[in-house]
Amino acid sequence: MPDTDSRLPVGFEGLEPLVSEWALDTQTQREIKRLRSTPEEIRGFYNAVMPRIRDILDEVDRFPIGELPEPHARLFALAFSLAEVAPNVELYGGDIQVTHNFDERRFDARHGDHPSPKGLAAR
């Protein structure tokens, strides 16, 4: 889904430069992005978004699940990417991998291609 529009809701314009790289819809896309990043890149992203995470969550909570306008969906996708990289920054010393002896791409997330900001379909 090539989305060239990178506008975010009012008040979050400062995060717009992150949108094209990090506003990713699905868990699988975010995991691949982490694995293709450098430790400096994930730390830079974490440092930029972390101070705004409570504001982001409060902003998206103005809407019901699945009904976010496009700029809010992009903002929310940044929050999901923060969740994806945070353990690596906070717990693994910036290492982009979770483990060194198992290739995590072999671990197939059957929900992994579902757009997270819309909520997973309950089965």
Add this chain to the structure above:
Amino acid sequence: MQQTHVPRWAERYPGLGTEPLPVDSYTSPDHYALEQEKVFKKAWLIVGRVEEVPKAGDFKIKRIAVARTSVILMRGRDGEIRAFHNVCSHRANQVVAEKGEETFGRSPAATMFCGFHGWVYNAKGELINVPQEQSFYDCFEKKSAGLTQVHTGIWNGFVFINFSVSPRETLEENMREFDAHLGAYPFHDITYQFTYAAVLDCNWKVALDGFSEIYHLSHLHARTLPGSFTEGFEAIKLLGDHRTSALYLDTAAEFTELQKISNSYAVVSLMVQKGGSMLPPTINPERKANFGFELSPVFPNTIIHCTDGIWFTHQFWPVGYNRVLWEGKYYLRKPRTNSQMWAAHHAQTITRNVWLEDAGTLESTQKGLESGAKTHLILQDEEILLRHSHHILGKYINA
């Protein structure tokens, strides 16, 4: 070595012994063949949840390599879920096309239609239409040419199958003690689902064992779960073929910045102290505030874990003597707001990372077992769930 504490579990369950376990059952193709015939074709196996096939005509097909078949579960118009081999009575083609290890679908007419020659079966497995029926010979009888049925049973929303012609025990008999312990847990209320799967080059019991002890938590998961759980299981109970135990959180554990924020939005998380308001009285009976989760292996290849508002399962499906399909399914209460949903995904990311760390040991363990370097595995008292699992396995194999 000097014994510094009383082996509490071995003392409580002396019948399980304390000796090292031989490695043959992990490395022998002959032992695997015995497991196929005497365990996986005789025991009750969890293959789904009733919520996966909510309406008449809904179906799930699950491949079960260890039994060399695929099973189709379909809910009929009468509400009943039945299981059949996904094999046409005509010339044994797959009746319903499969898309992977698990295939979900819906037949509005609640029928199954073979794509090869167009034979049609209803949800009771009866053959109801055969194109050019008049061209078949007198020895062909439609009413005796239905799908081959597999026994099914339902316990607390879990759909079980049993491949034996006449199971030694009913599911109810087999699950009686387990039911007394976990029968009141509301699995059906908690349906927001994450699912992972991986095929690993190890014996299925290597994977099952890895998830059946918590001795490894403070080492293998030191990065992802620093100091999160207390040492050792509580409340181990043997429940017939099955067993249960409980983990408690270490109240001194420190959370990261994002975890603290996430915990403040989360409705539920494995890392947050819960106490257990919605748990049945059998689980965390003292209502300790630092209850983590109940870990309950169901023989032969499933572990059910549950806590307040979250439950998850691991299943280990043998593919060969040294290959396994591992499926991890994680369920939580449906989030009501975007921030709750984000917190749920954040907590789930931590869980995924723990599972990845678990995966990292399994293939190298199999290599070690196959090296021939060791003839036996040494178990400590806190690894008694593994011992019970091998004990029950032996009971089935020697039956």
